[in-house]
Amino acid sequence: MMSRKRTIDAYFGIPNPKKTRGSDPQIRDEKPECSANTTITGSNVIETVKTTSVPSVPDGDPTRHSTHESYPFPIPYLPRALEAEIAGLPARDARKTHIRTPRWTTVFGLDETARFQANNPAISGLKVDTMPFKETSKGKVVDARTGRPVPVGQPATNNTPGQKGYKAIPRPIPHCLDVLRRSAEAATGCSFNFCLVNYYASGADSISFHSDDERFLGSLPAIASFSLGARRDFLMKHKPPKSKPGESTSDTTPKPPLKIPLGSGDMVLMRGQTQANWLHSIPKRSGKNELDGGRINITFRQALVKGGTENYYQYNVGNGPVYKWNAAEMKPWTQPPSP
Ligand SMILES: O=C(O)CCC(=O)C(=O)O
Numbered sequence: 184m185m186s187r188k189r190t191i192d193a194y195f196g197i198p199n200p201k202k203t204r205g206s207d208p209q210i211r212d213e214k215p216e217c218s219a220n221t222t223i224t225g226s227n228v229i230e231t232v233k234t235t236s237v238p239s240v241p242d243g244d245p246t247r248h249s250t251h252e253s254y255p256f257p258i259p260y261l262p263r264a265l266e267a268e269i270a271g272l273p274a275r276d277a278r279k280t281h282i283r284t285p286r287w288t289t290v291f292g293l294d295e296t297a298r299f300q301a302n303n304p305a306i307s308g309l310k311v312d313t314m315p316f317k318e319t320s321k322g323k324v325v326d327a328r329t330g331r332p333v334p335v336g337q338p339a340t341n342n343t344p345g346q347k348g349y350k351a352i353p354r355p356i357p358h359c360l361d362v363l364r365r366s367a368e369a370a371t372g373c374s375f376n377f378c379l380v381n382y383y384a385s386g387a388d389s390i391s392f393h394s395d396d397e398r399f400l401g402s403l404p405a406i407a408s409f410s411l412g413a414r415r416d417f418l419m420k421h422k423p424p425k426s427k428p429g430e431s432t433s434d435t436t437p438k439p440p441l442k443i444p445l446g447s448g449d450m451v452l453m454r455g456q457t458q459a460n461w462l463h464s465i466p467k468r469s470g471k472n473e474l475d476g477g478r479i480n481i482t483f484r485q486a487l488v489k490g491g492t493e494n495y496y497q498y499n500v501g502n503g504p505v506y507k508w509n510a511a512e513m514k515p516w517t518q519p520p521s522p
């Protein structure tokens with residue numbers, strides 16, 4: 184059994200009654216009028232602004248300059264019920280597959296070529312608890328252009344000519360995350376159709392240096408990344424410059440990574456050339472910080488083609504066992520039978 188300090192509940196549970204407004208930027212019991220259908224605007228920001236400008240790179244090439252922004256987002260004002268729903272998302276345990284960078288992952292959404300059938304009572308307004316996790320969404324995914332049904336959950340060889348389907352079983356973004364998606368779109372002016380969720384149960388969980396530069400996101404992807412729970416460092420370092428044939432790169436001393444501590448409610452927007460030129464990571468925390476508690480990371484992205492949907496479901500859901508947060512720890516979870 185995990186100690187209370189290690190759990191998400193320690194962050195989303197009863198706040199310390201001694202704290203008063205203004206004394207702590209993360210007080211969670213004070214919410215303005217805000218319901219699931221309210222558009223959350225940036226006016227309720229209570230965290231301090233942290234804008235980090237990315238310095239020019241050593242070679243001075245302006246095309247290698249990239250943009251990311253880190254600024255507060257009013258997650259602290261998300262209704263508590265929605266936080267609980269987000270914390271209760273079924274997730275795949277990525278520990279077994281990413282031993283060096285363990286964390287829990289899950290994903291929702293569909294690329295631009297298709298959409299979930301509108302006004303389908305079976306999928307609209309789904310609560311996370313009734314969300315089909317592995318069950319097929321057959322008949323519920325349609326081509327974005329023609330509106331014709333797109334097959335899901337079957338090998339590509341079974342597709343009829345001219346009707347390219349999915350091996351994956353895409354799932355609509357649950358309501359609680361869709362509220363956040365829409366407010367992220369309003370705040371950034373970007374469009375998002377995918378939501379990836381990472382859960383770092385403690386400081387021992389991490390994600391290693393990588394860039395989200397998959398071709399299915401297009402050449403200049405925008406990624407809005409939200410933090411809930413424990414404060415963790417977000418590190419960014421420049422990709423090594425590509426050397427031209429016969430040229431040595433040994434004289435370029437790597438700079439230390441940029442460190443952006445992300446607290447609960449912060450949003451980082453990465454865009455422009457960021458994925459092309461920079462790597463990012465959440466390193467493990469050691470010593471006393473290892474037990475700082477759980478952190479949920481939610482990223483919104485826009486996948487342009489079917490390959491994005493296949494890739495995201497394969498790597499973030501896969502076919503392994505499914506776990507769900509239950510009071511104090513992740514427990515194996517099975518899909519409730521359909522009514
Ligand atoms: O947890 C984070 O802040 C980063 C997650 C991330 O980089 C990813 O999911 O690609």
Ligand SMILES: [Fe+2]
Pocket residue numbers: 393394395463
């Ligand atoms: Fe990433």
